[in-house]
Amino acid sequence: MRLFLMYLKSRLAVILFFLTLLSVLCVVYGLYGLPWGPAFYTCILIACLGVLALSLGFYKFQRKRKGLEFLKKQVPYFEGFPQPGDPVEQAYQDLTKLLQSYANTREGELRERENTALAYYTRWSHQIKTPLAAAQLLLQEESLDREALGRELMKVEQYVEMVLHYQRLEGDGKDLVLREYSLEKIVNQALKKVAPLFIYKRIQLRLGNLKKAVLTDEKWLVFIFEQLLTNAVKYTRQGTVSVYLQEGTECTVVVEDSGIGILAEDLPRVFEWGYTGGNGRLDKRSTGIGLALCRQAANMLGHSIRIESTKGVGTRVYLCLTHEQIEIE
Template identity: 50%
Template sequence: MPFSAVFASLWRHRFGFFFWLGSCSVLFLVYGLYGLLWGPAIYAALLNTFLAAGLWAYAFFRERRDLLCLKNAADQIPYLPPLPENDSWEKAYKNLALALEAYCHDTLSYANQEQEHSAQYYTLWSHQIKTPIAAMRLLLQENNNRYAFEQELFKTEQYVDMVLQYQRLGSPSKDLVLKEYLLEDLVRQAARRVSILFIHKKIALHLGPIPGKAITDEKWIVFVLEQLFSNAVKYTPSGGKVSVSSDPENPASLIVSDTGIGIRPEDLPRVTEWGYTGCNGRLENRSTGIGLSLCAQTLDMLGHSMRIQSQLGAGTQVFLYFSVK
């Protein structure tokens, strides 16, 4: 038991100490003034001393017990810093209160930010989904272009799937099933789901050697690949090409390349920021700036990483690096 804790406890109970000292002094003063025998005075003073010491010891060990309980409770809360061992009760309580206040402030700021993101996203999504719905209504009236109708229906399904994935990202349970998959199988699955976009725009999809495997979640990674394919088709002119291959030096990787319009250098560092559309998004007037952000969040959740490089007018390459353990 550190002496600093004993001294701190004595200082906190200094008024009791002064009361004990004063009472003993008055007792001896009275006995001295009246010339009484000192035996009863010494006996009363000793009794008073033992009583004061007992009360102080009880208060001291009770404070130590409560302080240890407080520190044990703080250690079980992962977001709180550990409390120093030599802290007094008041200081430990103050540190814990400050830590809780900081945590509540950070939690509230995060909740407000998420609420703002959600409001922005659902506003954009509600306007965005109106376009394919209106297009399907017109195509139903004309009844002469099945492929165009299927494309608009696919866009609607994509928007619905995107909002579902957005909701799952914000939930405590993200429904993860981590298994080892062949990367080529995942690429082919995503390519089949977006094939109508390639067909409608007459864009070729070339699959290079993809020998690697990765431990990932099938549903989430196919969602990421669909987003990358959709972006590649959106910003690649008709007759262009999208290629998928692996890095020869890292089989647990994918490289999605296109021959599209590319990304401006000043936009490239910010393309995964929430709601950032960049110059290409403003030109297309259909971008929400959310697809790549969801991809980055999904890959981070799965323990994977993404890197993007692009040359304006020459195309874009997206590098995905997967976990193998």
């Protein structure tokens, strides 16, 4: 009964039209003084036709509803909608298909992000064990090597900061504070964090004229420079790491090292998530995440990053700090 009342409600406009038609017919007969017998039979005929039409409509309505209820139970094996009965129903089906396609796309993206995150956290959990184990061994020695312990703790701190930045990038809010900052001060902040690596490996540092104001987010840009400088020192056995502004450009910073370089076949993939390449296979501690985070952060800030390298000669990383388009979500 409730279903029938719902159907009548959906056909209320048609019912009102029939009732109005009957009322007009009665008014016309009354105004012209015509016999009420034919009017009565006409009203009965129209009412019967109306009831028949409503009954057939309700039958189709109930049949279609049962079909939809059956489809609801077959959602995992859903193959398609039934034939639409009118253009409006066709439009609803098209809209539903578009929403389904969008949902499938989003589901695929979320599943991919989840798999990427799981792979990263798994690798990260194994990587952070190395400096922690080294620090534990140092603490067990009779004569504590504070310098060595400091280096291991710095590595732990870098791993923790990396995973925190990864979580911020994956989250909805990027916590950006965009304004003009001194490029020289930002680079110096990053250098202060990685200074123990330079000292330990006795790598020479050369700084060019970095007196430039840049529109960026200080926290994220410091993170990018810290990653680039750490990589430069990590893959430089001896020599120099240089940071300077590229000549002839508005604001492109170059981080150059005289390290082992990158294989030509690895260059197109160095910014991919989890890709370590030939150098990463030599350095078992490489996660293949640092440069990927750098590019993602740079894109978010409206900056761009690229790499040039020659195996056995060195690597140049170009960080363009001019704005193309800031990524906003």
